[in-house]
Amino acid sequence: MPPHLDQAPPAGSLAGQSQRTLWQHPATGWLLAILPAGALIYLLSLTGRVAAGESVILSLNWVPSLAVSFSFLLDGLSLLFAVLITGIGALILIYAGGYLAGHTLLGRFYFYLLLFMAAMLGVVLADNLITLFVFWELTSLSSYLLIGFDHHREEARKAALQALLVTGGGGLALLAGLLLLGNIGGSFELSELLQRGDLVRGHTLYLPLLLLVLAGAFAKSAQVPFHFWLPNAMAAPAPVSAYLHSATMVKAGVYLLARLSPILGGTEAWHYLVTLAGAATMLIGALLAFPQTDLKKILAYTTVSTLGGLTLLLGLNTTLAAKAAMVFLIVHCFYKGALFMIAGAVDHETATRDLRELSGLRRFMPLTTLAATLAALSMAGLPPMLGFISKELLYEAKLEAPRAAFWITSAGVLANVLLVAIAARLLLRPFFGRQTAMPQTPHEAPVTLWLGPVTLAILGLIIGLAPDTTAQYFIVGAVSAVRAEATEVKLALWHGINPVLALSVLTVASGLLLYSFRRLLQRATQPLSGLARLGPQQWYEWLLRGLNGLAQWQTRLLQSGYLRSYLLMIILTTIGLTGYALVSRAALPPLPSLPVAQSYEWLITAIMLAAAIAVVRAGSRLAAVAALGVIGFSIALLFVLYGAPDLAMTQFAIETLSVIIFVLVLYKLPRFAKFSRPGARLRDALVALAAGGMMTLLVLAVTAAPLCSRLTGFFAENSLPAANGRNIVNVILVDFRGLDTLGEITVLAVAAVGVYALLKLRLVKDKEG
């Protein structure tokens, strides 16, 4: 059953329903598409300037003291990606409106999709490494929400979690790598780092830095051995697959490699790591794609293969390879985006995505068939599609690879032969085969569903016929950015008769031959997919199970559910850690001779001691609370005596309120009784004495050392001129350390929500009982 039919959301409230009709209106997708379309038009208006070699930098202060700024850079490379993201994004929004029409949570889906779009734009436009990282992780988070959109299906939840853990985990490695890069390069701005490649490559920490960055990029772009999450992510609705898993998110890793190649590239380590990972991914993806029968799974594995191909090209690090990579990137976005949308439309119309059940769709869905034909031709690399140009460039770049050109070219040919055969499988029988019964008799998909694929497929044709315009406006700028030098690019459909063309002919012929022997081959490759089950997917599951086991074990160990155990644990830990530090780091202070104190100080101390004893010995809760109050007010008195009016005032107010709250709580408690046995009471007394003794030692140790804080002087001097206030305490709270206070009140607010929930929970239980 297709994912959109088995929704069984609980009936919404009235408010939910009114919202539902608004979001479910067919025009909403079209309206929302105006957002990315507007951004696209704006970006296109900048192409002239960017193609001329200009870059647009926009910078906002964020945390200037840490060299983190909210800055953006638009050069040829970011422009190419941004245009693809917004352009395809607009089509996807329209498509999603049709694909999920009538879905209760369509509004939420639009929101996630727009969130993702913004995050992705942030990644490709960011100039500051930290800004880039924030957007990078935001793409992981929003894709988590999108992949798990059908959250009542376990498969979708698992796939979403897997994608999040793999790409998010890679993101953490990336963060470490980016911090290293910023520190070594002396700047977090890409625009500055791009000129300091030699400095970075010559540094002793270059290799760890490279490995960390590559881990992030490879995880995101599903390179071996991280490739397994991408096919699983096909649990997402078709618009997500089309957008995230072909056109955008998975390309973020490729973008990062392209972006950083002038800084990190050109070394042996880069060459071997990137090229090998790319080649392995390219071949494994193509081989695994071949035996699949689910349309989306096939497309997913070929996407993995393509991502490998792109990575391989970036590893070669030649201008020719960069050119081929950029063209290949555009082609892939076009045909794979189109094919994914077509897969969704076919699924929508026939209620199946299984290649064995689909046949002869041409009669029912002519427009979709047109789009599918053009896209498959592009995928197979046949003229006059852009895919042909791209494949020629690929071969050209691989033939002139600086190392192991023969092996790289052979791998490329093998992968492409498989792609041709797969394209034939996708196209020939499902669309042009003879008619058979399908689970549901199809009609042509509505305009929302065919508009996207047809547009993308025709664009692939038009650009294939007139490639040079695209080259001048988009590819020149992108290649120049990847190579960090001005380059020229010429694209043409016809190159004359040369080795590259011969390879092309060989590829197509072998591909078609492979297609005609597909049944034989599928049986031969079947064991392969069994082998794949022993791969990284399995390691991931072991790891996840281990992690869950660990969590359960420590939960059983620590979380007894008794407040007294928690208190005991917290106090003992504090005594242990602080006591250890006190003994090992600081010499124990000499016991001071009894300080000379005023008589009223003695009096207050005596009152506090008496009250403390009264708390412990009290026979009723009310008496204990009152005695505690005495201690609190006495401390407030001490604050007054030692010249801390702010603290005293706060202490008075807090004491008053806590007595009120205590009384309110007491009112609800059962009759006072002594629960603990003498043994437990003795233990508690020992723990309490240890805690008190340690605090005393700590205070003595602190006061024994002369207090010379630079901070006091700083705050005293700067409070009035810098923050306009004479009350240092308040100035620190609301100005110098205002962010801390903001955090604290947020924590307080969250705690209050927790208390509120606890109280309400109890009340509801009371009512039921």
Next chain:
Amino acid sequence: MIMPSLILSVAVRSLLPLLLLFSVFLLIRGHNEPGGGFVGGLVAAAAFALYAIAEGIAKVRQALRVDPRTLIGAGLVVALGSGLLSLLQGRPFMTGLWYQQPVPVLGKVGTPVLFDLGVYLVVVGIILTIILNLAEE
């Protein structure tokens, strides 16, 4: 739950406005003299708690007009907003901005005062949320 007392309720009727005024006074003078949003909020919450003891919870809710939980949210928004204002001027988040001319009664006005107001609202909201819900049966 609490026995009404005539003396208490008469006293509270005049004490409540005075205490609230005092709490606002503490809030505003906090930047230069002892006081501030936290203490001010505590005093205001104590005032309402006193009112609750004298007149009951329903009266307090009536006098507040909004649910204390709304105050928490509003306080957080005000505090965050005061920090965001400086971003609009192209300066780092939470840079203190001051209005140069002193305003009568309030004294100097700037975003830290607004931030303190946020703290005040959060504190009042939290304590009243806890007290009112505890006291309600």
